Amino acid sequence: MIDYSPGRDKLASTPMTASQIIEEIKRLDPKEQLGVIRFAYQLDAERHLTGSELSSLAERMVNTTDAVEAARVRETIIRGFYGQRHDA
Structure with missing residues (x-):
């Protein structure tokens, strides 16, 4: 969760689980969700698999x-x- 307390010049965040992040994404409007989807695809495209993942595949x-x-x-x-x- 992000702390938007008055008087704070920087945002402070506490760790979130993947489930909490997914729930926050569900609350976004469709345009913002589209940005998240694009970001996730970009991360997936840039990520290299581990040796274990490659072996399994x-x-x-x-x-x-x-x-x-x-x-x-x-x-x-x-x-x-x-x-x-x-x-491509």
Whole structure:
């Protein structure tokens, strides 16, 4: 929660859980929610996966019998290893 107390020249914040943040996002107007969604997509595109996450995805890709799922997982692995493609 953010402290907007009068007389404070800086905002003080206390830690929030992910659930609390999600509830705050639900309270935003649709335009502000859109900004949050764009930010989340940007974070996801820039985030590199850990070795454990990559290994888990590779195992999932090898074990699936669904070609569409395999392609989706493969793309996730590529994006998670190299980052977002700039030609896309």
